[in-house]
Amino acid sequence: MQEVLSLLAKEETGDWELETGENESLAARLQQIAPSEDQPQPAALPELPEGSVSVASAFYVERSPIESRCYETILHPGSLIRIKAPRQMGKTSLMARILHEAQRQGYKTVPLSFQLADGKVFADLDKFLRWFCASIGRRLRLPNRLEDYWDEIFGSKDNCTAYFEEYLLENITTPLALGLDEVDCVFQHPQIASDFFGLLRAWHEDAKNRDIWKKLRLVVVHSTEVYIPLSINQSPFNVGLPIELPEFSPQQVYNLARSHGLDWGHVQVEQLMAMVGGHPYLVRLALYHIRRQDIILEQLLQTAPTEAGLYGDHLRRHLWNLEQHPELSAAMKEVVAESGGVRLESVQGFKLHSMGLVKLQGNECSPRCDLYYQYFRDRLRVG
Incomplete structure (x- = not known):
């Protein structure tokens, strides 16, 4: 800084007669203190990664061409987008951006997480579908008129369909983009799961022929696949646009x-x-x-692969989940005991993959990353 001030003083007095070596030395020193063009500058203050990444965040990573395909698909009448990936892979963040794009196009948008439902809601199909209809109506700021459309003579699915067809969709002038998050909560209740998912499939099929259902665009987000008996003609998980989120490159x-x-x-x-x-x-x-x-x-x-490290909470959660299912714990122990791939029973391999603990290579499973390999070798007492 003294050298810079000296130069400024020389400019005022017109005294610029520096020796050539002195000029070169000063230029070199100024180059050292000048910021490098290659020096990265933070795009924003660092964000603690928890939950979904906000639409305005500078730290969302696009996984092209996934986003553009979803934005294009949500504009199609009666479209269905299925987003599948293990936990904490960015499913909800992608859903939020799809709904944001739909909103930019003038659509009504409703994000609905099934984690918001009380446990007792899942005990009965009729109660569950009433909650489902009322929750969407509330977010559309429409009065609750369930009693006008719920007739015990008809079944719950027919009542739910009538509520959407004759009330919710009828009272909006633009398409409705409905994002269903944490659908895994429904998988845990087979007594309602098959009927509910069959209903979504029926609505999707109706959109091919009926204008009222063309207004409904569905985004379904889940971590695991449906491991409940569903007819191939009643499942919404074999139609629409399937999206599996990959890891970062x-x-x-x-x-x-x-x-x-x-x-x-x-x-x-x-x-x-x-x-x-x-x-x-x-x-x-x-x-x-x-x-x-x-x-x-x-x-x-x-x-990293210890409970004292940065990922301690993440690793303990996975360990606790395995301990609730001894057959999965034994399967994971088998995976980390080998340096190469291991062939597991189909259901066990599928569930470990859905949890994000293993990757599938053909019919063989191997640890998803070295973090899990080291941690579970120790905690499951391998070798």
Whole structure:
């Protein structure tokens, strides 16, 4: 700074007779203190990754061409989009962006999470469908008129259909984009699941021939596939646009690190991905804490597969889930006991994959990332 001030003083006095070597030395020093064009600048203040990523967030990572296909599909009359991925992979964040795009096109939009329903709602189909209709009506700011359309002479599914057809859809002038989140909650109740999902399929089929149902656009979000008996002609899970969210690529992790203001090269990206793969939540959690200087990458990698590390809560949740199902715990133990792929029973492999713990290569399962391999080898007492 003294040198800069000296130059300014020389400018005022007209005394610019510096020796050539002095000029070059000063230029070199100024170059060192000037910000490098390659130095990453954070796009925004780091966000702690929890829940869905807001539509306005600078840290949402697009997984092209998934978003553009969904935005195009939601504009089709009677469309159905099915988003499937393990927990914390970005399903709800994608749903929010699809609904936002629909809203930009002038549609009515309703996001509905089944986690909002009380446990007793799932005990009976009639009670569940009443809750479903009333919840959507409330979000559309329409008065509750269930008693006018619910007639015990007809079945619950017919009453629900009439409520949508003659009241909810009839009283809006634009299409309705309905996002159904945490559909897994329904899977846990087979006594209502088959009827409810059969109803969604029937509405989707009606949209091919009836204008009133063309107004309904569905986005269904779930972590697991339907493992309940459903007729192929009654399931909504074999029609519409299927979306399976992939992990982040190395380039996406690199770009995300730069947007956090981290001057990372491909070496650091490879080191992090060697531990957690491209799991969106695990990657973002690491970048957040490294950017906040809570931890350095080397320390994170050393403690990651332990309960004292950054991912302790995440790992304990998975362990607790396995302990509730001894057959899955035994299957996971078998997977981490081998260095290569393991052939499991179909249902066990499917459930571990749906939990996000393993990846499928043909008919064989292997740990999804080194984090799970190391942690579960220790906690399940392998070897």
